[in-house]
Amino acid sequence: xxxxxxxxxxxxxxxxxxxxxxxxxxxxxxxxxxxxxxxxxxxxxxxxxxxxxxxxxxxxxxxxxxxxxxxxxxxxxxxxxxxxxxxxxxxxxxxxxxxxxxxxxxxxxxxxxxxxxxxxxxxxxxxxxxxxxxxxxxxxxxxxxxxxxxxxxxxxxxxxxxxxxxxxxxxxxxxxxxxxxxxxxxxxxxxxxxxxxxxxxxxxxxxxxxxxxxxxxxxxxxxxxxxxxxxxxxxxxxxxxxxxxxxxxxxxxxxxxxxxxxxxxxxxxxxxxxxxxxxxxxxxxxxxxxxxxxxxxxxxxxxxxxxxxxxxxxxxxxxxxxxxxxxxxxxxxxxxxxxxxxxxxxxxxxxxxxxxxxxxxxxxxxxxxxxxxxxxxxxxxxxxxxxxxxxxxxxxxxxxxxxxxxxxxxxxxxxxxxxxxxxxxxxxxxxxxxxxxxxxxxxxxxxxxx
Amino acid sequence: xxxxxxxxxxxxxxxxxxxxxxxxxxxxxxxxxxxxxxxxxxxxxxxxxxxxxxxxxxxxxxxxxxxxxxxxxxxxxxxxxxxxxxxxxxxxxxxxxxxxxxxxxxxxxxxxxxxxxxxxxxxxxxxxxxxxxxxxxxxxxxxxxxxxxxxxxxxxxxxxxxxxxxxxxxxxxxxxxxxxxxxxxxxxxxxxxxxxxxxxxxxxxxxxxxxxxxxxxxxxxxxxxxxxxxxxxxxxxxxxxxxxxxxxxxxxxxxxxxxxxxxxxxxxxxxxxxxxxxxxxxxxxxxxxxxxxxx
Numbered sequence: 001x002x003x004x005x006x007x008x009x010x011x012x013x014x015x016x017x018x019x020x021x022x023x024x025x026x027x028x029x030x031x032x033x034x035x036x037x038x039x040x041x042x043x044x045x046x047x048x049x050x051x052x053x054x055x056x057x058x059x060x061x062x063x064x065x066x067x068x069x070x071x072x073x074x075x076x077x078x079x080x081x082x083x084x085x086x087x088x089x090x091x092x093x094x095x096x097x098x099x100x101x102x103x104x105x106x107x108x109x110x111x112x113x114x115x116x117x118x119x120x121x122x123x124x125x126x127x128x129x130x131x132x133x134x135x136x137x138x139x140x141x142x143x144x145x146x147x148x149x150x151x152x153x154x155x156x157x158x159x160x161x162x163x164x165x166x167x168x169x170x171x172x173x174x175x176x177x178x179x180x181x182x183x184x185x186x187x188x189x190x191x192x193x194x195x196x197x198x199x200x201x202x203x204x205x206x207x208x209x210x211x212x213x214x215x216x217x218x219x220x221x222x223x224x225x226x227x228x229x230x231x232x233x234x235x236x237x238x239x240x241x242x243x244x245x246x247x248x249x250x251x252x253x254x255x256x257x258x259x260x261x262x263x264x265x266x267x268x269x270x271x272x273x274x275x276x277x278x279x280x281x282x283x284x285x286x287x288x289x290x291x292x293x294x295x296x297x298x299x300x301x302x303x304x305x306x307x308x309x310x311x312x313x314x315x316x317x318x319x320x321x322x323x324x325x326x327x328x329x330x331x332x333x334x335x336x337x338x339x340x341x342x343x344x345x346x347x348x349x350x351x352x353x354x355x356x357x358x359x360x361x362x363x364x365x366x367x368x369x370x371x372x373x374x375x376x377x378x379x380x381x382x383x384x385x386x387x388x389x390x391x392x393x394x395x396x397x398x399x400x401x402x403x404x405x406x407x408x409x410x411x412x413x414x415x416x417x418x419x420x421x422x423x424x425x426x427x428x429x430x431x432x433x434x435x436x437x438x439x440x441x442x443x444x445x446x447x448x449x450x
Numbered sequence: 451x452x453x454x455x456x457x458x459x460x461x462x463x464x465x466x467x468x469x470x471x472x473x474x475x476x477x478x479x480x481x482x483x484x485x486x487x488x489x490x491x492x493x494x495x496x497x498x499x500x501x502x503x504x505x506x507x508x509x510x511x512x513x514x515x516x517x518x519x520x521x522x523x524x525x526x527x528x529x530x531x532x533x534x535x536x537x538x539x540x541x542x543x544x545x546x547x548x549x550x551x552x553x554x555x556x557x558x559x560x561x562x563x564x565x566x567x568x569x570x571x572x573x574x575x576x577x578x579x580x581x582x583x584x585x586x587x588x589x590x591x592x593x594x595x596x597x598x599x600x601x602x603x604x605x606x607x608x609x610x611x612x613x614x615x616x617x618x619x620x621x622x623x624x625x626x627x628x629x630x631x632x633x634x635x636x637x638x639x640x641x642x643x644x645x646x647x648x649x650x651x652x653x654x655x656x657x658x659x660x661x662x663x664x665x666x667x668x669x670x671x672x673x674x675x676x677x678x679x680x681x682x683x684x685x686x687x688x689x690x691x692x693x694x695x696x697x698x699x700x701x702x703x704x705x706x707x708x709x710x711x712x713x714x715x716x717x718x719x720x721x722x723x724x725x726x727x728x729x730x731x732x733x734x735x736x737x738x739x740x741x742x743x744x745x
Contacts, residue, residue, distance in 0.1 A: 110494065285582075416710060428604055
């Protein structure tokens with residue numbers, strides 16, 4: 001009895017520690033939120049005046065986001081300026097933890113307590129639609145005068161499910177390549193313009209990496225890359241797509257349909273980088289840090305790292321699309337979109353205000369691009385404010401070559417539960433690429449069957 | 451007289467009411483709801499359709515489920531004896547040296563006050579290659595050549611060792627405290643008598659201390675088995691259940707099924723299966739203990 005009481009206490013204690021830990025970071029957030037809320041209140045005050053001057057009815061929108069860090073600050077800044085520009089629409093931002101965002105969104109909408117506006121990854125959209133969490137927005141978009149042709153069509157198409165618009169994309173965040181200029185120069189692989197000297201082919205990229213290995217001191221790794229899960233998977237997806245591989249599920253989304261030869265070829269290529277050419281540090285627990293501290297010549301990850309590298313002192317880096325290793329340019333990417341969750345009582349005024357807000361976010365992507373993301377509207381690239389941001393223009397072209405997943409409701413499950421599992425073993429050299437892809441195919445099918 | 455008793459009862463009930471309401475709302479009701487869920491196809495949003503025993507039937511053919519039950523069992527088998535033996539050894543050390551007792555008590559117990567998240571991340575940092583404490587130490591004492599690394603968390607067997615060591619370090623303090631207080635309850639006269647009869651240290655331990663500790667040992671064993679079966683967080687942080695799901699415990703599978711696969715019905719069915727397993731184990735142990743006492 002005493003012991004179980006002790007366990008109870010320990011549990012309670014650990015819970016409270018976890019909670020307070022989360023609370024801690026939340027407090028950090030809400031600290032900035034409060035600051036922002038302060039300015040919000042200020043503007044609300046003015047708005048009330050202007051509203052009473054007869055500017056029409058005021059709409060307040062609750063907006064749930066999953067952004068933290070730089071993303072969170074940029075989003076808050078955008079919301080603040082939107083609120084200032086639109087006296088009749090006030091957006092209130094609720095920042096949720098990334099890890100629990102979707103679960104909370106789904107359950108809240110299920111209970112009828114969801115927000116007016118939300119964020120969804122484009123790859124998660126089909127699942128949310130299928131569960132009845134987000135609503136179709138063709139009518140309201142027309143009413144609010146959203147011009148779909150102003151969006152990057154590659155991103156936009158990925159947000160269309162069953163021929164209907166369900167989301168307003170605000171960015172794409174693809175997988176790109178970063179390089180350390182100092183180290184490349186030391187190895188004689190940097191041209192006058194500060195770009196890597198590399199032939200864009202499967203041999204060319206390997207020659208580039210092995211040259212780096214020869215020319216640089218042994219403690220410098222040519223290529224900083226994780227050994228498990230997301231980033232090597234993204235590289236595999238990119239190379240598989242460069243070979244013309246067509247997703248991993250069939251068009252009717254019911255069965256696993258991996259282009260085995262291409263999938264194996266891509267996996268073999270990456271496995272060789274780890275084990276044959278040894279240009280990647282095996283099981284590196286800190287590959288971000290290694291690039292950041294200048295002990296790795298190149299690294300690949302999502303564009304969100306740009307903001308981090310920029311704020312790192314003494315890191316002279318460049319950003320570019322990942323090399324065209326195989327037949328066609330392609331890379332992995334996802335996209336943040338604004339969605340209108342299903343509400344108990346549909347309020348046309350709110351919906352219209354929400355879509356206006358979403359479109360405004362896309363129009364003002366130059367702020368959002370500060371974290372590294374590529375804005376969803378090409379018109380933003382022309383803005384001086386965007387051009388003044390370094391690096392981004394070096395990789396905006398990637399927006400059109402991102403290979404999005406098909407609109408499967410099980411995208412995240414397939415990735416997290418089936419693909420990571422076997423690809424990780426291929427990178428660890430415990431499965432041959434052929435075995436890995438074969439087993440992966442079975443597992444994808446299993447996830448689809450469940 | 452009767453009236454008075456009734457009044458006392460009513461008063462007692464009123465005082466208990468707040469607790470009962472909370473207990474019912476957050477413990478009893480979810481348990482009932484869980485049983486209901488296990489008979490349905492039930493997503494995060496709503497119940498979809500009645501499937502009867504379908505979820506349970508599926509479970510019997512689900513290799514992933516049995517594999518994860520086995521993984522949790524492996525963990526129980528590795529950790530439970532160590533948890534008890536190590537706790538006794540630590541308690542003996544602390545009990546013997548009465549001057550440093552306070553010091554030992556805090557040193558051995560302090561890790562247990564860490565939250566599971568903190569302990570797990572410490573484990574991750576200790577066992578990771580290149581910069582981890584263990585590999586660095588091994589390099590330092592030249593047991594491991596400078597150019598090679600042990601990948602503790604990427605090999606199934608090594609991962610079990612790493613997870614078990616972390617858990618042992620983190621939670622053994624509780625058992626230690628229980629043993630220590632039990633040892634202090636043994637009257638000094640017993641030891642004195644034994645000494646007068648010329649008993650050696652080891653005889654004193656095997657013939658006196660250990661038998662007198664047996665009630666607390668039984669309790670600790672049972673609670674330890676149940677606690678170890680519920681392992682999840684430290685594995686999730688340190689290996690994510692990998693490689694190839696070979697360290698994935700049943701709780702992780704239940705969580706994945708419920709919140710990643712959005713299948714609360716099947717997750718509830720698995721939870722109840724785990725509940726039944728634990729119930730049977732506790733029952734078995736209770737029965738065995740009672741039988742011995744009758745003998």
